[in-house]
Amino acid sequence: MEINYPNLFPSSSSSTSSGSSLSLNIANSQSLSEFQENNANNKQSGDGFLGLTTPRSSDQTDHHHDHQQASSAHHNKKKGEKKIRKPRCAFQTRSQVDILDDGYRWRKYGQKAVKNNIFPRSYYRCTHQGCSVKKQVQRLSKDEGVVVTTYEGMHSHPIEKSTDNFEHILTQMQIYTSF
DNA sequence: CGCATTTGACCAGCGC
DNA sequence: GCGCTGGTCAAATGCG
Numbered sequence: 601m602e603i604n605y606p607n608l609f610p611s612s613s614s615s616t617s618s619g620s621s622l623s624l625n626i627a628n629s630q631s632l633s634e635f636q637e638n639n640a641n642n643k644q645s646g647d648g649f650l651g652l653t654t655p656r657s658s659d660q661t662d663h664h665h666d667h668q669q670a671s672s673a674h675h676n677k678k679k680g681e682k683k684i685r686k687p688r689c690a691f692q693t694r695s696q697v698d699i700l701d702d703g704y705r706w707r708k709y710g711q712k713a714v715k716n717n718i719f720p721r722s723y724y725r726c727t728h729q730g731c732s733v734k735k736q737v738q739r740l741s742k743d744e745g746v747v748v749t750t751y752e753g754m755h756s757h758p759i760e761k762s763t764d765n766f767e768h769i770l771t772q773m774q775i776y777t778s779f
Numbered sequence: 780c781g782c783a784t785t786t787g788a789c790c791a792g793c794g795c
Numbered sequence: 796g797c798g799c800t801g802g803t804c805a806a807a808t809g810c811g
Contacts, residue, residue, distance in 0.1 A: 707782090707783060707784080708783075708784055708785080709784090709802095709803070709804075709805095710785095710786090710802070710803060710804080711784095711785080711786080712800085712801065712802070712803095714800085714801080715799090715800070715801095721801090721802095723802070723803075727782095727783090736802090780811105781810105781811095782809105782810090782811090783808105783809085783810080783811100784807105784808080784809075784810090785806105785807080785808070785809085786805100786806095786807085786808095787804105787805100787806095787807105788803105788804090788805095788806105789802105789803085789804080789805105790801105790802090790803085790804100791800105791801095791802090791803105792799105792800090792801090792802105793798105793799090793800085793801105794797105794798090794799085794800100795796105795797090795798085795799100
């Protein structure tokens with residue numbers, strides 16, 4: 601519950617310079633990647649960020665919407681299968697704006713208020729067909745100048761716009777998250 | 780008119 | 796077993 605990001609983003613505080621080019625200062629941003637077996641010893645309860653579980657296999661190809669709201673639809677999980685946890689990559693960015701234009705086109709599909717944080721968390725999904733890459737954007741309550749963007753999945757299609765250096769970063773992300 | 784955003788509800792996992 | 800929290804869906808709404 602107590603989200604302080606103990607080990608994740610250590611030196612987030614003591615940053616007073618919110619001058620910041622809004623685009624992206626990679627120098628200040630920290631990247632990290634995790635893999636599915638990573639948090640086996642994760643006794644951290646709240647861990648609202650990188651310990652989150654990925655419920656369904658996110659294959660919206662068939663996407664039989666049994667309307668979850670109806671009743672006992674759930675997703676039929678394989679009896680022997682463990683839950684698959686897709687790799688994620690989180691970036692901490694110092695920016696005034698929440699929406700970091702990384703060259704892809706995103707559609708917002710949800711927003712939730714997180715505990716111990718006055719700012720909501722926004723959920724985005726890539727609008728490209730067949731691309732199920734998701735990202736979530738959150739702003740630290742401690743530092744409103746810090747925006748944490750978590751990417752989940754890899755893009756398998758070219759970037760629409762040319763956002764110079766961010767494309768390079770995306771490439772590195774794919775290296776990190778390669779499984 | 781088409782698409783993106785908003786927003787409330789639902790559901791699953793986990794902790795107590 | 797209950798309640799909390801995070802994640803997602805989908806209808807309604809807004810905007811270009």
